[in-house]
Amino acid sequence: MVDTHCHIYLPQFQKDIQKVLDRAAHAGITDIMMPAIDIGSLEQMDALTHPHIRFHKMIGIHPCDVNTTPEGPGKQLFERGDADEIIAIGETGLDYYWSKEHISAQQQSLREHCQAAKTLDKPVILHNRESTEDLLDIIKEQQDGRLRGIWHCFNGTPEQGRRALDLGLYLGIGGVVTFKNAGVDRVVADLPPDRLVLETDAPYLAPVPKRGKRNEPSFMKYTAQKLSELFGISLEETDRITTENARRLFRLS
Numbered sequence: 696m697v698d699t700h701c702h703i704y705l706p707q708f709q710k711d712i713q714k715v716l717d718r719a720a721h722a723g724i725t726d727i728m729m730p731a732i733d734i735g736s737l738e739q740m741d742a743l744t745h746p747h748i749r750f751h752k753m754i755g756i757h758p759c760d761v762n763t764t765p766e767g768p769g770k771q772l773f774e775r776g777d778a779d780e781i782i783a784i785g786e787t788g789l790d791y792y793w794s795k796e797h798i799s800a801q802q803q804s805l806r807e808h809c810q811a812a813k814t815l816d817k818p819v820i821l822h823n824r825e826s827t828e829d830l831l832d833i834i835k836e837q838q839d840g841r842l843r844g845i846w847h848c849f850n851g852t853p854e855q856g857r858r859a860l861d862l863g864l865y866l867g868i869g870g871v872v873t874f875k876n877a878g879v880d881r882v883v884a885d886l887p888p889d890r891l892v893l894e895t896d897a898p899y900l901a902p903v904p905k906r907g908k909r910n911e912p913s914f915m916k917y918t919a920q921k922l923s924e925l926f927g928i929s930l931e932e933t934d935r936i937t938t939e940n941a942r943r944l945f946r947l948s
């Protein structure tokens with residue numbers, strides 16, 4: 696399985712990283728995609744190794760961090776993002792929950808990330824919180840046939856989900872789908888499985904029954920289990936479909 700969104704390089708994992716990775720490998724995780732929070736994230740990602748897991752880096756500036764990089768990602772996205780070791784551009788997106796005063800900077804940054812993703816022919820990874828309509832409007836404006844990517848931690852309505860699919864996006868399904876009152880499960884059940892990918896967003900948003908704890912890649916099995924129930928298919932089938940989707944989108948060999 697591919698954990699398509701995991702901040703495994705953060706200090707929360709420093710103490711027991713090898714054990715966390717052993718548990719991930721044991722749970723069937725073969726690939727971990729690491730979205731950046733800022734340009735400095737790249738150096739933190741370098742330290743990770745495991746005999747049975749492949750690590751894939753992304754470059755980007757999280758929408759909650761655009762104010763600490765007032766000059767924007769600019770040329771760095773295009774120059775450093777071109778390297779083979781960079782699998783995608785992100786995470787970018789919009790977050791009106793944490794920061795309403797930087798909305799225009801967030802939107803500008805999102806546009807730059809989309810342009811880099813198109814130029815470099817790599818997926819863009821999108822964060823969204825209380826900003827869905829603006830996010831989809833900007834993706835629509837940026838979509839010229841070349842843009843592909845993931846709306847990570849999908850949390851939209853059925854219409855918003857379908858709009859995102861129509862715009863060419865995949866939807867990242869994480870622990871929230873297991874939360875009782877979130878309602879994401881009912882929305883996801885109506886979406887086509889061939890456009891969904893699994894993610895943890897570790898160390899955040901651990902699925903039930905680990906809700907509230909530090910999330911880690913091995914917990915993705917609970918999210919996969921939930922998807923199996925929603926679609927009425929076996930866990931093996933869910934693993935196969937979502938892994939295939941991730942491999943197609945990220946063009947993994």
Ligand SMILES: [Zn+2]
Pocket residue numbers: 700702730786896
């Ligand atoms: Zn993230």
